[in-house]
Amino acid sequence: MKDFTIFWGCTIQTRFPFLEKSTRMVLDGFDLPYRDVDGFTCCPEKSLVNNIDHGLWVLTAARNIALLDKAGVDLVSPCTGCVSNLATVNGELHSDNKEKIKVNSILKEIGLEFKGKNKLRHLVPFFHDEVGIPAIKNKIVKPFHGMRIALHYGCHMIRPSHALKNDDPLDPKKFDNLIRAMGAESVQYMTKLLCCGQGLDRVDQHENALHFARLKLKELKSLKIDAMALCCPSCYLQFDNNQFLMEKEGEKFGIPILYFTELLGLAMGHKPEDLGVDSHRVEATDFLEKWQRLNGEFARTDELNRQLEEGFGIAQH
Amino acid sequence: MESLNIKLLEVCSKCGACYHICPSCLNLNEGYDPRAVIKDILAGQYEKWLSHKSIWQCLECHHCLEICFQHYGFENAMAAMRTLASKKGLAPTQVKRGWDMFIKTSRLGEPAAPARKKLGLPEAAKSGAEDFKKILKIYQERKESGVRSQKSE
Numbered sequence: 001m002k003d004f005t006i007f008w009g010c011t012i013q014t015r016f017p018f019l020e021k022s023t024r025m026v027l028d029g030f031d032l033p034y035r036d037v038d039g040f041t042c043c044p045e046k047s048l049v050n051n052i053d054h055g056l057w058v059l060t061a062a063r064n065i066a067l068l069d070k071a072g073v074d075l076v077s078p079c080t081g082c083v084s085n086l087a088t089v090n091g092e093l094h095s096d097n098k099e100k101i102k103v104n105s106i107l108k109e110i111g112l113e114f115k116g117k118n119k120l121r122h123l124v125p126f127f128h129d130e131v132g133i134p135a136i137k138n139k140i141v142k143p144f145h146g147m148r149i150a151l152h153y154g155c156h157m158i159r160p161s162h163a164l165k166n167d168d169p170l171d172p173k174k175f176d177n178l179i180r181a182m183g184a185e186s187v188q189y190m191t192k193l194l195c196c197g198q199g200l201d202r203v204d205q206h207e208n209a210l211h212f213a214r215l216k217l218k219e220l221k222s223l224k225i226d227a228m229a230l231c232c233p234s235c236y237l238q239f240d241n242n243q244f245l246m247e248k249e250g251e252k253f254g255i256p257i258l259y260f261t262e263l264l265g266l267a268m269g270h271k272p273e274d275l276g277v278d279s280h281r282v283e284a285t286d287f288l289e290k291w292q293r294l295n296g297e298f299a300r301t302d303e304l305n306r307q308l309e310e311g312f313g314i315a316q317h
Numbered sequence: 318m319e320s321l322n323i324k325l326l327e328v329c330s331k332c333g334a335c336y337h338i339c340p341s342c343l344n345l346n347e348g349y350d351p352r353a354v355i356k357d358i359l360a361g362q363y364e365k366w367l368s369h370k371s372i373w374q375c376l377e378c379h380h381c382l383e384i385c386f387q388h389y390g391f392e393n394a395m396a397a398m399r400t401l402a403s404k405k406g407l408a409p410t411q412v413k414r415g416w417d418m419f420i421k422t423s424r425l426g427e428p429a430a431p432a433r434k435k436l437g438l439p440e441a442a443k444s445g446a447e448d449f450k451k452i453l454k455i456y457q458e459r460k461e462s463g464v465r466s467q468k469s470e
Binding site: 008010011013014015017018020021024036037038039040041042044045046047048049050051052054055056059060063064067106107109110112155156159160161162169170194195197199200202203204205208211212215276 | 346373374382403425432448451456459
């Protein structure tokens, strides 16, 4: 596997450093060849920078990508927004030579050149395609058998597909496959692909953001799921923080929000507190208790099966 | 409105299929309908939308882009309106604040050092703020001189 760097992005490092912790723990657990690279800035955030100045959006992203060219590493990110933005600019510059020349004439001044030769991938498709389901299954010691988990892909993990090219943009499968590889049921639901709506919280429309969070949380509550899984800091903010705010005002959902890396880390045998699961605003206590209990029950069943098989073995002789 | 492709937008105004997949169109109770905005853009009467909160309700989820047979969708029209609104100083306060922070620091926040220590995380990689400042300056100078030469023509 080619060396890669992790593009953490602003939100994880500023607001949710525990998500960096669980990501590093699972990467280390698989002994993957990653290293930190100095010099990244904001990806930059499309809905903010591109809306105001397209040229600067392209230039800033191109500079981040040029750092990869210089270091000779691929990029993997646990943030959907970062990957989507970088991949979109990468695609734009590959198809617009005039713009590429313009961008490079500026990057030259700081000793960089945009080539865009390295892969830009989100952590979920990276685990699915590069690490692979069999290798993941091999690492799992405490599966989520019997647990009902509802996935939230996050729009920018899969769209725009012309730039990301990593899954079906309207019927994605890879995250589902990974959750199933960990032993859980991936619960299918009506609003599965609905945008989280967090963007509205960044344009002075907090009530509308809550409205979007509610749409999904209400459906999931009615389906009695054990947890929602996602892998985007913005979606995490929407469903953990905004759910907490609504619960404080009396609306009850009780849906723990688990990051892909936290679930994988738990299944690999790490303690919840080491992974930072205790830093969540919506507590995951019920989820963890049920999982521990079911694991105990399944372990007893496995042991019983083993004894029975042994017994039959003896009986045959 | 030079960044918009009017030809594509004309076809777009006769189609509107993405209305039925757009999360904001389907779910915002107060009503959100880019078809109305697009009609006004084509009629040259878009001014009123620049101060309207509708143009900030596009979530940029790219659903419309994915199903559009022109690969264009609502999002390009709405993004163009937001750019114009920003130029006129009509962007929401949070957007202005985020933009200022980005221009000043090259990021939307700095790594939380005490929390990192508590979690046992390594020191965060260095930011590219210095180099960003340099290229930002060149970019802005070039943009300025571009605007000046356009005006003198």
